Amino acid sequence: MQRLPLAYIIPGMKTYEEVVDANGRTLCGKGVELTEEHLKRFQEFGVQFITVEGLKVRLPWEKTLEEELEGLEKRFEGISDPVLLNIKEVLKEFLLEKYKET
Amino acid sequence: MDPYEKRKEVRRKLRKLEGLPTLPPIVQRLNTMVEDERVSIGQIAELIEKDQVITSKILRLANSAFYGFPRRVSTVQNALMLLGINVIKILITTSSIFEILHKEDVGLWEHSVGVAACAKILAEKVELKEPQEIATAGLLHDLGRVIEKVAFLQEYNQIIEFIKKEKKDPLKAEEEVLGINHAEIGAFLMRQWNLPERLIEAVEAHHDLSKAKEFKKEAAVIHLADVLIHARGYGESLYKKVPPLDEKAFKILKLDFSFIKELFFKLEPKLYELKFFTEELKKETEGM
Structure with missing residues (x-):
């Protein structure tokens, strides 16, 4: 999207x-x-x-799905709070859905 | 210097507004007018419209995605009706600070507008009144960080070094160097400027909800929005990792965790609009 x-x-x-x-x-x-x-x-x-739908226009500041997921891992590195980890999971689901049609 | 002494020095400097950009002269007249019950919205709009620079800044902010009005806000009167006098007063008071922010620290600017947009969605979901005020608190929540950079640059650089080299928690680093953290600095200055207590508390308590007395929900919204924008990775702040979350925020707001996914879907289109908005500002600054 x-x-x-x-x-x-x-x-x-x-x-x-x-x-x-x-x-x-x-x-x-x-x-x-x-x-x-x-x-x-x-x-x-x-x-x-x-x-x-999809990512039809290449915007210079927009990340690829791989970059997004990598950034997500980095931002949550070392975090063990279960609620924050749930937020991370939700974000992952959101990103996969956002990039689904590409 | 011992942090307690340093804290006193910082507060003294802030009280005198040393090293801070001067407030636009219109602010004082606006304050007097707002207190006078006989003054109409039309008269306030007339005063603001005399200052073209301020007028264009207000209209631009009123039209940006963190407020998210579907309709184009084209006059000051319009902006006053939609945003309310409180928000307009804040936008005028802080206009020079925000100019510094998007010119000098685009990352923090993006973080701030992201938190504003997220706070607006949360405020609407939990039915807080005047959600545009909460969005404005989101915009201002890291005001203290801008002040550190503008008025305490040497200390600010030391804070950055503490975080980078010694892997210190950003809040602790601030408290060690300045004896006060950015949430407190922001709130202190907002009090100096006579801004509404509802927004001050939200800013003051955004890393420590126990500091909110009367406006717990407002503080919880800003706290949660701050964490969620860090988690989404929009903009930049001194936190390279997602900051600690106080789970109580959900309880205070009576918010079910299941809303978070819906929120990210609602937020994403706003973040696109904000990115285009920031890019536009950048181009203008570079062209100057």
Whole structure:
């Protein structure tokens, strides 16, 4: 999953969550393949960011799944508190899900 | 110097605001206006709008993802209604500090905005009133660290060295060198600036929940948000590892652990927006 400024979105990308306009109105559901018409409409309604499936755009600051998992291990190195370790597990599940479609 | 004496010296310096950026002149007038019941929001907005630099800073922060308003905040009046006068006052008071922060320590800036976004999600989940105030407390929670860097650079460098070479816990290193830690420094300064007690307590207790008296939930939110942002690895602070978690935070908030996964999914899109926001700020600073 990636959340991108509207200018980065191209037809064919799939929404990961609903697209909502500035007044809270839903413009498009989740899992929808975006078309040129969608993008025009989003622009008209002042949408700034859209969350799409996968990691379609290479962002210079974005890490790969391997880098993310490695960083996670490092941040939790030597930690034995069971609650913190549970948080680590949850994060791992979250990351695997986030990077699933790539 | 013995930590107790050092602590006194630090507090003396903070009381005189030595070495700190001066507050924008508008702050004093704003304080008087806020206390006067006859003054309307429109009049306050008018005063703020006279200062274009402050106005653009406020609108930019009001529109960033840690507040997460779906609607574009385009006027000061709008910002005052959505964020409330407390938040606006804080943003104006701390504007020069935050400028230093995103210019000099992008890592800590990113950590701070991340904690703000996470705190907002938590505050909404546990139905605390004025979640935007809690987000602002998140933004300010490491204010003391910025102050250390700005007004006590020599000591700050010593603290860093203690952490790196002697593997000392960051809080202990601060207490040894300065006799006071960043949570206390931040709260001390916020009191000097007459900011609301609700936010001060949240900042003061974010590493030690027992320090919160009246605002335990607020403190628990900031504490948990701080730990979770460290765990997610967004931004940087003096903690290279995830800091200790006080499990009581869950109890105080009556929060079930199962919410944490949902939280990470809610948080991630915000972190993307914040990253774009920071990159934009960086480009502007570099272009200056």
